[in-house]
Amino acid sequence: MAPSPVEKSCEYKLAELEYLTDDIPSLEEVTNQLSAMRSDLPLMEYVTAVPRPSFAAAKEIINLTRQIIFPGFFEPQQPSSELNVKFSIGQTLTRLFAALTREICAALRHDHVRYDSLCSNCYQQGRQTAMEIVSLLPRLRLIMASDVVATKEGDPAAGNHLDQIILCYPGLFATLVYRLAHELWVRKVPFVPRILTEYAHSRTGIDIHPGATIGKSFFIDHGTGVVIGETTVIGDSVRIYQGVTLGALSLPRDAGESLRGRKRHPTLEDEVIVYSGATILGGETVIGTRSVIGGNVWLTESIPPDTKVFIKKPELVMIHAQVKN
Amino acid sequence: MAPSPVEKSCEYKLAELEYLTDDIPSLEEVTNQLSAMRSDLPLMEYVTAVPRPSFAAAKEIINLTRQIIFPGFFEPQQPSSELNVKFSIGQTLTRLFAALTREICAALRHDHVRYDSLCSNCYQQGRQTAMEIVSLLPRLRLIMASDVVATKEGDPAAGNHLDQIILCYPGLFATLVYRLAHELWVRKVPFVPRILTEYAHSRTGIDIHPGATIGKSFFIDHGTGVVIGETTVIGDSVRIYQGVTLGALSLPRDAGESLRGRKRHPTLEDEVIVYSGATILGGETVIGTRSVIGGNVWLTESIPPDTKVFIKKPELVMIHAQVKN
Amino acid sequence: MAPSPVEKSCEYKLAELEYLTDDIPSLEEVTNQLSAMRSDLPLMEYVTAVPRPSFAAAKEIINLTRQIIFPGFFEPQQPSSELNVKFSIGQTLTRLFAALTREICAALRHDHVRYDSLCSNCYQQGRQTAMEIVSLLPRLRLIMASDVVATKEGDPAAGNHLDQIILCYPGLFATLVYRLAHELWVRKVPFVPRILTEYAHSRTGIDIHPGATIGKSFFIDHGTGVVIGETTVIGDSVRIYQGVTLGALSLPRDAGESLRGRKRHPTLEDEVIVYSGATILGGETVIGTRSVIGGNVWLTESIPPDTKVFIKKPELVMIHAQVKN
Numbered sequence: 001m002a003p004s005p006v007e008k009s010c011e012y013k014l015a016e017l018e019y020l021t022d023d024i025p026s027l028e029e030v031t032n033q034l035s036a037m038r039s040d041l042p043l044m045e046y047v048t049a050v051p052r053p054s055f056a057a058a059k060e061i062i063n064l065t066r067q068i069i070f071p072g073f074f075e076p077q078q079p080s081s082e083l084n085v086k087f088s089i090g091q092t093l094t095r096l097f098a099a100l101t102r103e104i105c106a107a108l109r110h111d112h113v114r115y116d117s118l119c120s121n122c123y124q125q126g127r128q129t130a131m132e133i134v135s136l137l138p139r140l141r142l143i144m145a146s147d148v149v150a151t152k153e154g155d156p157a158a159g160n161h162l163d164q165i166i167l168c169y170p171g172l173f174a175t176l177v178y179r180l181a182h183e184l185w186v187r188k189v190p191f192v193p194r195i196l197t198e199y200a201h202s203r204t205g206i207d208i209h210p211g212a213t214i215g216k217s218f219f220i221d222h223g224t225g226v227v228i229g230e231t232t233v234i235g236d237s238v239r240i241y242q243g244v245t246l247g248a249l250s251l252p253r254d255a256g257e258s259l260r261g262r263k264r265h266p267t268l269e270d271e272v273i274v275y276s277g278a279t280i281l282g283g284e285t286v287i288g289t290r291s292v293i294g295g296n297v298w299l300t301e302s303i304p305p306d307t308k309v310f311i312k313k314p315e316l317v318m319i320h321a322q323v324k325n
Numbered sequence: 326m327a328p329s330p331v332e333k334s335c336e337y338k339l340a341e342l343e344y345l346t347d348d349i350p351s352l353e354e355v356t357n358q359l360s361a362m363r364s365d366l367p368l369m370e371y372v373t374a375v376p377r378p379s380f381a382a383a384k385e386i387i388n389l390t391r392q393i394i395f396p397g398f399f400e401p402q403q404p405s406s407e408l409n410v411k412f413s414i415g416q417t418l419t420r421l422f423a424a425l426t427r428e429i430c431a432a433l434r435h436d437h438v439r440y441d442s443l444c445s446n447c448y449q450q451g452r453q454t455a456m457e458i459v460s461l462l463p464r465l466r467l468i469m470a471s472d473v474v475a476t477k478e479g480d481p482a483a484g485n486h487l488d489q490i491i492l493c494y495p496g497l498f499a500t501l502v503y504r505l506a507h508e509l510w511v512r513k514v515p516f517v518p519r520i521l522t523e524y525a526h527s528r529t530g531i532d533i534h535p536g537a538t539i540g541k542s543f544f545i546d547h548g549t550g551v552v553i554g555e556t557t558v559i560g561d562s563v564r565i566y567q568g569v570t571l572g573a574l575s576l577p578r579d580a581g582e583s584l585r586g587r588k589r590h591p592t593l594e595d596e597v598i599v600y601s602g603a604t605i606l607g608g609e610t611v612i613g614t615r616s617v618i619g620g621n622v623w624l625t626e627s628i629p630p631d632t633k634v635f636i637k638k639p640e641l642v643m644i645h646a647q648v649k650n
Numbered sequence: 651m652a653p654s655p656v657e658k659s660c661e662y663k664l665a666e667l668e669y670l671t672d673d674i675p676s677l678e679e680v681t682n683q684l685s686a687m688r689s690d691l692p693l694m695e696y697v698t699a700v701p702r703p704s705f706a707a708a709k710e711i712i713n714l715t716r717q718i719i720f721p722g723f724f725e726p727q728q729p730s731s732e733l734n735v736k737f738s739i740g741q742t743l744t745r746l747f748a749a750l751t752r753e754i755c756a757a758l759r760h761d762h763v764r765y766d767s768l769c770s771n772c773y774q775q776g777r778q779t780a781m782e783i784v785s786l787l788p789r790l791r792l793i794m795a796s797d798v799v800a801t802k803e804g805d806p807a808a809g810n811h812l813d814q815i816i817l818c819y820p821g822l823f824a825t826l827v828y829r830l831a832h833e834l835w836v837r838k839v840p841f842v843p844r845i846l847t848e849y850a851h852s853r854t855g856i857d858i859h860p861g862a863t864i865g866k867s868f869f870i871d872h873g874t875g876v877v878i879g880e881t882t883v884i885g886d887s888v889r890i891y892q893g894v895t896l897g898a899l900s901l902p903r904d905a906g907e908s909l910r911g912r913k914r915h916p917t918l919e920d921e922v923i924v925y926s927g928a929t930i931l932g933g934e935t936v937i938g939t940r941s942v943i944g945g946n947v948w949l950t951e952s953i954p955p956d957t958k959v960f961i962k963k964p965e966l967v968m969i970h971a972q973v974k975n
Contacts, residue, residue: 026456026459026460027415027418027419027422027459028415029460030418030459030460030462030463031411031414031415031418033463034393034414034418034462034463034466035410035411035414037463037466037467038396038410041466041467041470043487043488044394044395044396044466044469044470044473044487044491045395045396045397045398045410046395046396046397046398046403046488047396047397047403047404047405047406047407047410048397048403048405048406049405049406051403052397052398052403052488052492053492054492055492055493068684069694070694070695070696071688071694071695071696071697072695072696072697072698072702073695073696073702078696078697078698078701078702079697080697080698080699081697081698081699082697085685085688085695085697086681086685089681089684089685090677090678090681093677093680093681093684094677097677110488111486114488115485115486131676134677134680135676135679135680137680137684138680138683138684138687141684141687141691141694142687142691144694145691145694148694156880156898156909156910156911156912156914157859157861157879157880157910159910160765161761161765161840161841162693162694163693163696163702163760163764163841164840164841164844166694167702167703167704167705167841167845168705168841168844168845168848169848170848170851170852190486190489191486191488191489191492191493194489194493195492195493198493198494198495201495201549202495202528202529203852204852205530205549205550205855205874205875207547207549207567209482211482222857222877224530224549224550224851224855224857224874224875224877225530225549225550225567225568225855225874225875225893227547227549227567227601229482230481230482242857242875242877242895243550243568243875243893243895245567245568245601245602245620247601248481250600250617250619250620259481260481260482260484261481262481264481275900276877276895276897276929277602277895277927277929279601279602279620279621281620290646292646292900294900295895295900295929295931295948296929296948297639297641298620298621298636298639299641303643304645306645306646307643307644307645307646308643308644308646309641309642309643310641310642310644311639311640311641311642311948312639312640312641312642314947314948314961314962315961315962316947316949316959316960316961316962317959317960317961317962318953318957318958318959319957319958319960320954320956320957321940321942321956321957321958351781351785352740352743352744352747352784353740354785355743355784355785355787355788356736356739356740356743358788359718359739359743359787359788359791360735360736360739362788362791362792363721363735366791366792366795368812368813369719369720369721369791369794369795369798369812369816370720370721370722370723370735371720371721371722371723371728371813372721372722372728372729372730372731372732372735373722373728373730373731374730374731376728377722377723377728377813377817378817380817380818435813436811439813440811515811515814516811516813516814516817516818519814519818520817520818523818523819523820526820526874527820527853527854530855530874530875532872532874532892534807536807549855549874549875550855550874550875550892550893552872552874552892552926554807555806555807568875568893570892570893570926570927570945572926573806575925575942575944575945584806585806585807585809586806587806589806602927604926604927604945604946606945615971617971622964622966623945623946623961623964624966628968629970631970631971632968632969632970632971633968633969633971634966634967634968635966635967635969636964636965636966636967637964637965637966637967
């Protein structure tokens with residue numbers, strides 16, 4: 001496309017935009033307004049020398065964990081042989097421990113600075129919790145191995161290649177992040193668990209609350225739109241497809257206050273399969289062992305073991321259209 | 326895993342790939358083909374010295390806005406005390422003003438260069454619009470405060486911690502981006518509003534068209550799959566769950582031409598709640614004040630105020646499976 | 651917010667965290683445990699000097715392809731005039747060829763090292779396949795032009811601006827990535843096709859398997875939650891909305907083994923439209939030319955040409971609530 005009249009006719013002054021001198025007064029005015037209103041909204045800011053938890057740190061923690069769980073698959077410089085793989089794991093582990101300590105400590109401090117102002121000895125506590133998490137990694141590795149195998153068994157498109165599952169299946173990524181976040185959650189670390197799972201949610205469209213309990217050999221296929229609520233309990237060898245909601249029954253307007261802490265989300269026993277778009281709601285709803293919930297099923301009641309539940313074949317309206325000529 | 330025969334037996338020539346001399350002839354041929362076909366597809370390219378709007382700039386604008394609206398939560402270097410918070414806001418505001426000016430100006434130029442070639446005095450116009458947007462930030466801050474509080478009131482999992490909502494709730498992020506984009510939209514800035522909301526869509530799975538109108542105290546929970554169309558009107562204190570579509574009725578094949586500019590999407594009055602997976606369609610569909618639309622409901626007609634609408638308990642087919650032995 | 655008692659009363663030792671000397675013994679212990687268990691999980695690691703395929707490389711390949719297909723829209727430094735656009739395309743093409751060769755070669759080596767240890771002459775094969783892909787770009791450009799036009803025709807919100815579609819429509823992005831990945835898929839390149847489409851899935855919520863076959867003039871609107879399975883066949887001028895699943899019928903527990911390689915997903919003939927949330931399942935399900943599948947329809951059987959299929963207007967339960975006083 002040839003340069004148009006506009007390009008030729010008028011000077012292009014973008015470069016000058018760096019020098020904004022004549023607008024500075026009104027920018028100052030807006031700054032003053034924003035500063036003046038700060039005292040009305042103290043809880044919407046966090047002005048302190050104490051660092052706060054962040055997505056950047058969460059992302060680093062997830063990446064380092066993934067490198068340790070699956071050696072050779074995700075390091076910027078992958079270990080090249082038996083000779084250096086242990087050093088690679090050890091070094092990554094050290095960095096993970098430092099990042100976890102910093103982040104847990106920041107979260108504890110953030111919490112205490114804002115809510116009670118009592119010294120919680122957060123430095124010792126952060127260090128302690130980070131060490132606990134790090135020492136769980138061998139177990140996390142085993143349980144992730146069960147998830148990888150469950151994925152291979154459940155997905156005809158996976159082929160025989162565990163590597164493809166490890167490299168790029170979003171369900172496996174979301175499950176790894178959930179399992180890590182859950183360990184922080186049960187240790188009552190504030191903020192960090194949710195930041196971790198929201199990072200995975202952003203990348204995968206899979207929203208697993210860190211408070212949920214999920215057994216081994218878990219497989220989520222496709223995954224976009226999956227929601228697994230805070231008090232959900234899921235057994236071993238469960239398989240879930242895209243768009244499945246494991247949620248709460250309809251909530252009163254003040255739900256935030258009145259239902260906090262109650263079991264609001266369902267229980268899925270071992271070997272349950274839930275197909276795409278199904279919705280299972282309520283804290284007392286239990287899906288029995290080996291039951292299969294069909295696509296788009298809407299359930300608010302318990303289902304006994306070994307039961308297949310499908311929607312009744314829906315009545316459809318079909319209109320044969322005029323042939324266009 | 327020990328080095329395999331392959332690793333040992335064949336030379337690994339990846340390093341040589343930098344020197345591609347013998348393929349360059351055919352690369353040149355492909356380049357020539359691509360260049361030759363350019364005249365057939367002029368609208369699929371934008372070859373000009375005038376910069377175009379970009380996702381990178383949109384991301385910067387969103388990040389800077391977020392830093393100003395929630396001081397201390399998102400800056401790379403958070404303000405450490407009362408002494409420097411105002412400087413931090415002022416400096417971020419200056420950068421935001423510069424980025425907005427550059428981007429609005431680029432969008433106006435892009436538009437004019439391609440479509441009418443009339444000089445629109447884009448530099449002055451960009452500067453002016455950027456200043457208007459910047460001076461709206463105090464108001465944006467107040468309305469975002471209403472969204473934060475609405476989130477806390479609506480979500481039992483939020484706890485009492487507004488910080489967690491601010492730090493990591495995707496619905497709040499998408500709402501902030503929408504509110505900023507909408508101000509650019511009503512000022513008829515091309516491209517930028519949609520680039521902003523598509524960035525948020527990519528991060529959250531929540532697709533809010535910048536043309537929609539949304540009142541204060543808005544809360545989207547989970548959010549993946551939410552679609553809010555261009556001409557949707559939403560009142561105050563509305564709550565929406567994952568997978569909700571506020572969309573258009575089925576469109577003719579030439580919808581792009583015939584329906585442009587018409588109100589095609591529904592209206593939700595104050596205090597409406599729409600549960601997950603519900604679909605509400607049509608420009609004349611109005612959901613009355615305080616009405617509640619249950620999960621998976623499919624609506625193409627108006628609902629009076631104070632009405633709860635649920636799907637009829639669906640008939641399910643249950644088969645008790647043979648016990649495996 | 652003034653510095654709180656906590657900030658004043660206790661030393662903040664985060665800086666010390668860099669020196670972790672006293673924890674190093676137990677980090678070493680965990681490292682030893684992780685190393686010891688490696689022999690039990692050999693398939694969960696990839697320790698070798700041979701590079702493996704990666705998301706970072708996939709992202710680069712996608713970005714470079716996009717820059718070539720739509721000149722001026724996505725380059726970091728856009729071409730400024732007719733004088734340099736050809737050089738810009740040529741240079742980007744060279745980089746794309748190098749990146750593709752590296753990545754295909756890495757994928758072939760990865761595959762051979764792990765699964766058969768026979769030398770596949772991967773370097774020559776990678777180079778050859780990369781050159782084939784690169785020489786398909788002019789054709790890819792034409793087919794993408796058909797997708798851009800189909801988007802404009804199908805979306806009332808698109809306006810007349812093809813640029814906005816090119817710059818920010820997620821459906822177009824996912825379609826481009828799918829079309830590139832599919833060419834690698836039919837050439838039997840392992841890993842890379844799926845890594846490419848999973849990158850797009852992560853950014854857009856649209857999950858198109860690289861094995862699917864999709865005709866020209868394809869348009870996905872909104873897109874979040876769309877799943878298009880491995881053996882799906884889609885004709886020309888098809889339009890699909892958010893949340894549509896083109897999937898397999900319910901799968902036995904050992905689906906991963908028993909159904910591999912069979913046609914498990916539906917066929918959509920030319921000019922079919924599928925509205926949001928519809929689910930079409932099964933390898934023998936064929937939707938005839940020009941048929942329209944309404945929102946939320948659940949289909950496991952074929953539909954003749956020129957047919958409109960809608961859900962029967964669902965029975966809803968409406969309760970007029972007590973007026974609050």
